[in-house]
Amino acid sequence: MGVMSYILEKRPKRLIYLDHSASTPIDSRVLKAMMPFLAEQYGNPSGLHSQARALASALDRARTEVAEVLGCKPKEVIFTSCGTESDNLAIRGIAFSAARAGKGQHIITSACEHHAVSHTIKHLCEHFGFQQTVVPVDRYGLIDPADVKRAIRSDTVLISVIYANNEIGTIQPLAEIGEIGRQLGIPVHTDAVQAGGYLDLNVDRLRVDLLSLSGHKFYAPKGVGVLYVREGIPLLPQQTGGGHEGGRRAGTENVPYIVGLATALKLAQDIRSVENGRLIQLRDRLIRGVQAALPDAQLTGHPTQRLPHHASFVIPGVDASTLLMHLDLAGICAASGSACNTGMSEPSSILLAMGIPPQLALGALRLTLGRSTTMDDIETVLEVLPTIVERLRTTHPNE
Numbered sequence: 001m002g003v004m005s006y007i008l009e010k011r012p013k014r015l016i017y018l019d020h021s022a023s024t025p026i027d028s029r030v031l032k033a034m035m036p037f038l039a040e041q042y043g044n045p046s047g048l049h050s051q052a053r054a055l056a057s058a059l060d061r062a063r064t065e066v067a068e069v070l071g072c073k074p075k076e077v078i079f080t081s082c083g084t085e086s087d088n089l090a091i092r093g094i095a096f097s098a099a100r101a102g103k104g105q106h107i108i109t110s111a112c113e114h115h116a117v118s119h120t121i122k123h124l125c126e127h128f129g130f131q132q133t134v135v136p137v138d139r140y141g142l143i144d145p146a147d148v149k150r151a152i153r154s155d156t157v158l159i160s161v162i163y164a165n166n167e168i169g170t171i172q173p174l175a176e177i178g179e180i181g182r183q184l185g186i187p188v189h190t191d192a193v194q195a196g197g198y199l200d201l202n203v204d205r206l207r208v209d210l211l212s213l214s215g216h217k218f219y220a221p222k223g224v225g226v227l228y229v230r231e232g233i234p235l236l237p238q239q240t241g242g243g244h245e246g247g248r249r250a251g252t253e254n255v256p257y258i259v260g261l262a263t264a265l266k267l268a269q270d271i272r273s274v275e276n277g278r279l280i281q282l283r284d285r286l287i288r289g290v291q292a293a294l295p296d297a298q299l300t301g302h303p304t305q306r307l308p309h310h311a312s313f314v315i316p317g318v319d320a321s322t323l324l325m326h327l328d329l330a331g332i333c334a335a336s337g338s339a340c341n342t343g344m345s346e347p348s349s350i351l352l353a354m355g356i357p358p359q360l361a362l363g364a365l366r367l368t369l370g371r372s373t374t375m376d377d378i379e380t381v382l383e384v385l386p387t388i389v390e391r392l393r394t395t396h397p398n399e
Helices: 003-010 028-039 050-070 083-100 115-128 145-151 174-184 255-270 272-293 320-329 349-353 375-395
Strands: 077-080 106-110 131-135 156-160 188-191 210-214 225-229 310-314 364-368
Touching (some): 028 255, 050 077, 083 115, 083 156, 083 210, 106 115, 115 131, 255 272
Parallel strands (some): 106 156
16 A cells, blocks of 8 residues: 555544644634624723723733733733744843943853744844854753853843743753843843743743743734743833833734733643643653654653653654655644744754754654644554654655
């Protein structure tokens, strides 16, 4: 039987969606909370009439709800359009403010950052005279806090490290890194986009000064994000116009989506402990099953210090794009790494930084679970994936 015949025969009755690190569906409870502000209450929250006041009240409630999850003051919460904007505002806002004050132009980051961070810092270096130190990661994608401390200079103005990696799921020792920055008076920013629905977000326990989130990673809509900025941290606005968001981010607030984000964040944190336990069971069964059926498949990221819903591998002898296409035909939605890298033929810089050879890195596979994922889904994947891999190694070898 050929690959295509096998795929069509084994295609499940329902779609198996294992790409929750890229995006999650909108929770029905979130959509219900949003609907009044999409259909009935449509005023501009900056106005003075009754419609406007209703929207302003909803905005205030949402800000308070997010602040309660983060353990911060409502005025420290800035609503943005996405995680990428939150990262950009944090990094550029701190960098330009510090440079203007003559404090320096040196930024510390890591080799496992999302492009929203790494490309932003690279742009600052190439066009505005900033300098960066990129601390390495080990074979699991982990940062050593000692490397961060060694990288600090007298002109260091920002440390930006990811909380949990989108491609490999590794969770960083963020509180240790944050404490280093706090002791030396250097602001610490974290891209917590992947952590939003799964990890502790209390900014005091994490010892961070800025934290970025994106709604569509935890069952809120696409197009809305959050940036937490600790009170007293100088931040130069990057979007000018009106005095929205305390003068830090101009633009009429997207109230329906902000309400959705706040609702989704609270829901995610309320069920986090129970849901994480369920996801870990499914994830570990998936990892064990893949490694048993494909002994040469290498788990990427830390074996235990990883996101509860995240399984990622490099599989020798297959090309990720071809593998994903055949999985899709089999009714299984998966990814090879960052959703922002779709269509790119170059190996992941994060995998390369971990010491994975370029050819092997081209066989990356990421399977990320969610609330709809069942054990039956996992067993179906474990039946279908190995057969597709073995047949592709014969018909479409990646050598």
